[in-house]
Amino acid sequence: MGASCTGIFLQLLILILGIGMQVHAVTTVTAKVGDTVTLACEAKKGADVFLVIWRVEVNENFKEQLISLSPMENKIVDKEISGYKGRIMINKDLSLNIFDVGIQDEKIFSCSTVIGSDISESYVFVKVYKRPTNPxxxxxxxxxxxxxxxxxxxxxxxxxxxxxxxxxxxxxxxxxxxxxxxxxxxxxxxxxxxxxxxxxxxxxxxxxxxxxxxxxxxxxxxxxxxxxxxxxxxxxxxxxxYNTSKISLKVSPAQDILEGTNVVLSCSGDGYPPPEKFTFTQNGEVKAVGVNRYELMNTTQEDTGQYACSQPDNPDIKDSVNITVHYLALTMSPNESVSKMVGENITLECIVISSGTADVILMKKNKVNQNPLVLKSLQYTHAGNYTCQAKLKEVKEIKREKSIIIRVEGKPRVIKLTKKVMNNLKVMSCVVEGFPKPAIQWNINGTSPSEEPIQDKRSQWCHKITIRPSENTTVTCTAINTHGEDQYSVNVTAMRFKEPVDEYLEQNHQDPKNKSNKHNSGNQAKVTVGIIIGLLIAAVIAGMIYWLYKKKSKTNERGTADEFKKINKGDNNHTSGSSAV
Incomplete structure (x- = not known):
């Protein structure tokens, strides 16, 4: 044990003195605050590493030992330096873990290894960062x-x-x-x-x-x-x-303003916030103050003029527009429907008052007449609906139309009294004119026959009756209205013979498709010859009978030839007349 302690002491002494020390370049690692950072030991390594020491640089002249490891003895010595107690750990690969990194860890750490008599040292700079809050x-x-x-x-x-x-x-x-x-x-x-x-x-x-x-x-x-x-x-x-430097005045509708139209004037400025208070004038006269729009309701020609808007506090900045209210007034002379008598005179005229140039036409049944229209000696054909139409050239949308009715009244007049023969019947036609519409009375020797439907043609009316006279008789047609009456009479003879067809009298012909006329060609030829001979004989006998009849007829009675004539009345001023038919 004494020898071992002595060896360790010697190695530490060498380490401290730096004898034979190998120094590596500084390695930089980054660590986010709160994370764990691992510092690799880049000093010389090997199986015979005797001692590893991690230190932290306190200042340029002093490094403080944090932790050391003796691999051979598997012994770790933690100095428990203030600020690192419980926050560091040395690993088997000689690296150093620093837990819960803080800005105080932004320092240079060194790793020293002792192998035999060699000492190797590497440096690691820990760069600490903290992400900021969102801006x-x-x-x-x-x-x-x-x-x-x-x-x-x-x-x-x-x-x-x-x-x-x-x-x-x-x-x-x-x-x-x-x-x-x-x-x-x-x-x-x-x-x-x-x-x-x-x-x-x-x-x-x-x-x-x-x-x-x-x-x-x-x-x-x-x-x-x-x-x-x-x-x-x-x-x-x-x-x-920014302040307003320009004002804009807009009109809606922008053009073709018609009389009676509602018009809106809107004022705006180019400042911000947009100004909302303006003064509106017409021809220099103040109309509204403190608003941004001005309305003209149901415009008339009096609303025509120059309009302007400006800011109340800066009247020099303004905008203006000219407004023309277009109008078109149409009247007629006479201005309402009238009644005139036949032969009187009347003048019709379309009268226009407008804001521009107007096109005017006077029409009757799509026929254009001159304006004014002078009607002299009125006839029934002049009666009807007369219309004035006017258009303003400047504004096509402006149109006016006015109509009146001219009624032509007069005493009834029987224009003609005619007849034609159909199927051995005599059809009497009485054509009359007049207004109000005349009532017709028929008289046949004091009796009133039934009338057929009336046929109208303009101001004329045609009345018809159908008769079969058994004796000579007189037929009278009388027309009556509030202005008077007119009549005409004709004498009609009895129908004793089948009458021929001429330009005045007409008869219905036999149906050419009658089946009784269908025979073979041989028989038809024989029958035809027989009929011709028979007709010649009948004609001779009829001629003799007719001659005898004429001799016996009264001198004042007309012959049947007159009956085939068409009676036309020649004098328009008479009240009655007669003819025999």
Whole structure:
């Protein structure tokens, strides 16, 4: 035991004196606060290592022994140095573990080995780091004023080691402290835990065209050899306030303002916040104060003029617009429906009052007439609906239309009284005109026959009756309205013979498709010859009978030939007439 103790003492003496010592370069390792770091021993090793000693550099001139190991005896000696008690452990590979690393461990540690008479020593520098808290912007400015340097806010970063670097971002781009109008200042302090707290201030001078801008701050800190990490704060949005330099006045609808339209005038300024109070004027007369919009309800031509808006505290900054309220008034002369008598005169005219140039037409049943329209000696054909149409050339949407009815009234007039023979019946037609519509009365020797449906044609009406006279008779057509009456009479002879067809009298022909007329060609030829001979004989007999009948007829009675004539009334001013048919 004495020899052994002596050997150890000698080795330690050699170690202390540094005789024959081999020194290695310093190795650096990083350790995060709170973690465990392992320091490798780079001194000479081997199976015959007699002694390993780990020491920590207290200052340039003194190293304090922490722990030692005698591999051959498997003996560890822990000095239990203050601050390291229970925090260090030497491993079989001669490395040293340091638990719960703190900033106090950022020192140089040395590992010394003794092999025979050789002493080898290596050094390890422990670089300690602490990740800081996330950066946070506090006390942000509510807004910034254009052209004025102002404090944006404070960026706070806590518990960093070593001291982190804080910088600012503008709209997510890094700010340069050398830019005019930018000033960043960092204030680091050491807290009671030995870590660094950094407070950074940013002063910024915005311009009026920046509007809404965003600021954020970032921290860059050491995390490993040759590597750093950056954290960015949440962004803070700010608006740049600036005075109004320009005012804009808008009108809705912007054009083609029609009379009766509601118009809205809106005023805005280019300042921020946008101004909300303006003064509105029309032709220099104040109309509204302290509002940003002015409404014209149910506009008229009196609303035409120049409108302007300005700020109450700065009337020199203003904007103006000219508003024209378009209108189109259309009347007719006469301005309402009228009734006139046949033969009277009337003048129709479309009268327009407008804000521009108007196109005017006077129409009747899609036929364009001159304006004004002079109607002389009115006839029933002049009656009807007359329409004035007007369009404003400047505004196509403005159209006006007005209509009146011209009624032409007069005493009834029987225009013609005709008849035609159909199926041995006589159809009597009485055509009349007049307004109001005449009532028709038929008279046949004092009796009133039933009338067929009336046929209308413009201002004329055609009334019909069908008769089969068994003897000579008189047929009278009478037309009556509030202005008077007119009538015409004809004499109609009895139908004793089948009458021929001429241009005045018509009969229905036999149906050519009658089956009784279908015979073979040979029989038809024989029958035809017989019929022709029979007709010739019948014609001779009929002629003789007719001659005898004429001789016996009264001299004042008309022949049946007159019955085939069409009776047309020639004099429009008569009240009655007669003819035999």
């Amino acid at each position: 946070e912007i506090i006390q942000p400015a509510p807004f910034l004023v254009a052209g004025k340097p102002q404090k944006v806010g404070l960026c706070v970063v806590k518990d960093s080691y070593p001291a982190a670097n804080v910088s600012w971002q503008y709209n997510f781009e890094n700010l340069d402290n050398n830019i005019p109008g930018v000033k960043m200042v960092n204030h680091p302090t050491i807290n009671d835990k030995g870590f660094f707290d950094i407070t950074s201030t940013l002063e910024y001078r915005p311009s009026r065209d920046e509007g809404k801008i965003s600021f954020s701050c970032q921290v860059t800190y050491f995390e490993d050899l040759g590597r750093s990490t950056t954290k960015v704060s949440s962004s803070v949005d700010m608006f740049v306030h």
